[in-house]
Amino acid sequence: MEELLSSEKVVTSDEFVVGSVPTVFYIPDYITAAEEDQLLNNIYQAPISKWKSLKNRRLQNWGGVVHEKGLLAQDLPPWLKLVTNRIYEESRLFPSAINHVLINEYLPDQGIMPHQDGPAYVPVVAILSLGSPVVMDFVPHPSFRGTATDTSENNNEDIISKPENIEMSSGEHLSEYHPFSVALMPRSLLIFKDKAYSDFLHGIKDSEFQQCDEAVNVTNSLQNEAEEHMVSGLKIDREAGDDDHIVIHRTGTRVSLTCRVVTKVHKHLIKLH
């Protein structure tokens, strides 16, 4: 078993680190187009009652209900376990098997408000993107900006909480915290932890066009591909002014799998009498 594990691909090596805030990994083409189709088929085969409609997106909750005190666990279905076990093994970042998955569906003009994931989760998250590209923005937690804007959404088990162990008295500390963004292409895997998890909010704008040339993972090669229209959904916007901008035009539905671990697990109790 040890040997088998050591020969596996590790997707959290330095080559996949993007940006300067510890630690964000971006793995393009983590799954194949066939695997993407298979996942989408399974997601859309779920009964309609499995979808929870929110103001700006729909979601499916798998793995059980997350409470402040932990998870009322339900086994993940085999088609999800297949991909979460792979992420668990190949990332080597989770303390135990991934036991909770939120599946979010966004139409081109939908997004998710800047938020932090709730305290029930181990502070590592893996997000698999399907369908259509999107830009995820990371902004320093309000504590680091000296403002108290409440941007919480309150419907995704996610809350804004003040990060612990922060020294905020000095401007030096504050200056380290700059917003950044990551372009999430279909079939890619994003993993973030450490400061990126604890000191930043993450969100997706609800706009159909999203500028991404400043994104930390947008390389020259992606720019070239965009210019040659090789990447669907990406285009060079030449109307914006003197500088060209790479803009994602969200033309289709995006579906994402947010994979996490809740360590405090309660099994459903069945009372016999």
Ligand SMILES: O=C(O)CCC(=O)C(=O)O
């Ligand atoms: O859809 C995404 O990429 C982000 C989802 C997210 O942040 C969440 O479910 O907490």
Ligand SMILES: [Fe+2]
């Ligand atoms: Fe989140």
